[in-house]
Amino acid sequence: MKRLTLSALVVAAVAATAVYVALKPAPDTSPASPPGDAPGDLVARGEYLARAGNCLACHTAPGGAPGAGGRAMDTPFGTIYTSNLTSDAKTGLGQWSADDFWNALHDGRGRDGRLLYPAFPYTNYTRVTRADADALFAWLQTLPAVEQPNRAHTLRFPYDTQAALLAWRTLYFKPGVFQPDAGKPAEWNRGAYLVQGLGHCSACHAPRNALGASTDPDALAGGLMPGQNWYAPSLASPHEASVADWPQAEVVALLRDGVTPHATAAGPMAEVVFGSTQYLSDADLNAMAVYLKALPQTRPVKNEVAGVQDELRRERGAQLYADQCADCHGERGEGRPGVWPALAGNRAVTMVPPANAIRTVLGGGYAPATRGNPRPYGMPPFAAALSDDDIAMVVSHIRGSWGNGASPVSSVDVQRLRGNLR
CATH class of the missing domain: 1.10.760 (Cytochrome Bc1 Complex; Chain D, domain 2)
Incomplete structure (x- = not known):
């Protein structure tokens, strides 16, 4: 299957390269920001928009300078490292123009014209207006310059080639600014x-x-x-x-x-x-x-119990819950409003796949600290305290108790997620 996927991508790359000239976008003619915007207003709006896009979350390495890039982003095709967005002229955006930045957001192209990897979500950012792009760029230009060279991505062949990117874009990407729906408020x-x-x-x-x-x-x-x-x-x-x-x-x-x-x-x-x-x-x-x-609703079949656990595993799961979980989440999964979430009737613990319930038991659960909830309660990790089999049994107990009616999980499920804990 993997060989077929690679072969299909190479064939698509050849075909896409042949029509590259026809597909190459025309020079941008979108209007820039309104000339009446004062520089201070433009920068403040750009900072707000950067928050809306959560830009610094990806473009800041752990312990690194804000916006200087270098954060590793693991993908099925290899590792991508985020770029430096600071005003540094050598390694950041110091020599970029507003047009360069617009082309990156709208068309997924770097300053040198090279195609960018869609781990940078230009498939979404293409909908951003030119005025908002200019405001974002104005704010990024105020980030203190940090000379931090951009790390080379480590992607497998052929995913590391421009031809493969061109093929991917031909199949899955079309630039286009957001168009309001006249029938909606x-x-x-x-x-x-x-x-x-x-x-x-x-x-x-x-x-x-x-x-x-x-x-x-x-x-x-x-x-x-x-x-x-x-x-x-x-x-x-x-x-x-x-x-x-x-x-x-x-x-x-x-x-x-x-x-x-x-x-x-x-x-x-x-x-x-x-x-x-x-x-x-x-x-x-x-x-x-x-x-x-207002999103159109889907009606999937509810996740009913599909697996069967023997009596000893059910009893062990119930005992583990009583010993490790009930003090906070209640004997019947009722929780405590505003402090610890209820598990009975909780969609987060019954979903397919059961990844989130298992990962929370392994790595703990932590709500964000916000102005409306400045001291959130957290859940400690159990990765070191419980074996894969113990975690499988207690998660299965939670998923199948108090009317939850979801299928049990296996120790193999836990082992797979433990290996990817981060």
């Missing part, structure tokens, strides 16, 4: 612009094929995050993370505070709330909530 359109564009929610919440592309990203149908093995749940499924029946104020609270009576942000979503959405305006948070609540 302004608030819905603003939410769509943020979710589809700067927020790049589909980068996590959409399934991907063998070549890392999503054919219907705006459906936000959920997917396993490559290289991390967290599952970003479907935002359109009532059995996963749909908010269609939530009060709008609670959707806003989850994005702003990271916690509501219905859910707690954890894992990668906690990072998004911590670094991005908690800083958005009430108007933008409400717009996102309106859009997310």
Whole structure:
């Protein structure tokens, strides 16, 4: 199967190269920012937009200078290192123009014309307006210059070639600025612009094929995050993370505070709330909530128990829960409102795949610290305290108790995720 995939990509690369001239975009003629924007206003707006896009989260290495890049991003095709966005003239954006930056966001091309890898989500950022791109660039130019050379990516052949990138773009990418839906209210359109564009929610919440592309990203149908093995749940499924029946104020609270009576942000979503959405305006948070609540809903078959555990494993799982979990989450998984989440009826522990429940037991669960929840309660990791088999039994107990009705997990499931714990 892998050979077939590589062969198909090479054939597509040859075909794409043959039509390169026809596909090459015309020079950009989009208007720049309105001339009336004062420089200070432009920079402040750019900083806000960078928060909306959570730019520094990826472009800052652990312990590194903000925006100087160097963070390793693991993909199924190898490792990509994020670039330096500071104003350094040698290794950053110091010699870039606003047009160069627009071309990177809108068309996925570097200053030298080379095609960029879609780990930089230009498939979403292509929808950003020119005015917002100019504001972002104006703010990035104020980042203190840090001379930090950009690390070379370590990708396998043929994924490390421009021909392969051209083939991928031919199949899966078409530049295009966001177009408002005239049949929808302004608030819905603003939410769509943020979710589809700067927020790049589909980068996590959409399934991907063998070549890392999503054919219907705006459906936000959920997917396993490559290289991390967290599952970003479907935002359109009532059995996963749909908010269609939530009060709008609670959707806003989850994005702003990271916690509501219905859910707690954890894992990668906690990072998004911590670094991005908690800083958005009430108007933008409400717009996102309106859009997310209006997503067309899917109706998948509920995850019923498909596996069978013997009596000894069921008893062992129940005992482990009583010993390790019940003090916080309650004897019947009822939790404690505002402190520890309930597990009974909790969609996060019954989803397929069960990656998030297992990873939380292994690595702990931590809500983001926000202005609305400045001292969140956390859950300690059990990776060192419990064996793979113990974790499988206790997670199976949680997934199958108090009416949850989800299938059990195996020690092999736990072992696979333990090896990818990060």
